[in-house]
Amino acid sequence: MTLVDGRTFKSTQETLLVPVPISEISSVYDSELIFNDATSDYSLSHSINISFTDPADNKNFYYWRFKSYKKKVYCLECPKGTIYRNSEW
Secondary structure, three states: OEOOOOOEOOOOOOOOOOOOOEEEEEEEEEEEEEEEOOOOEEEEEEEEEEEEOOOOOOOOOOOOOOOOOOOOOOOOOOHHHOOOEOOEO
16 A cells, blocks of 8 residues: 555455354453552453353464553542532533
8 A cells, every 4th residue: 555645564464264144242340350450459351251152173373452541530529518410510
């Protein structure tokens, strides 16, 4: 592939394997799944499990990792008993 600026990228040929059907997907909440060294506390997490039956005659390997972060909102002071929810007073 040659980009507009003249840089060229090359790769070796790869053969795509036939997709393996997913038989089940599940998610389990685990408040102690990952320990965060920076905060010396556990990060709230979900363990996501994907099940499938892989043909035994195919030499292939699967590895999937995903992280998603959500900004935490803290109410340091709630004036006059107002409750802070959904980023609104």
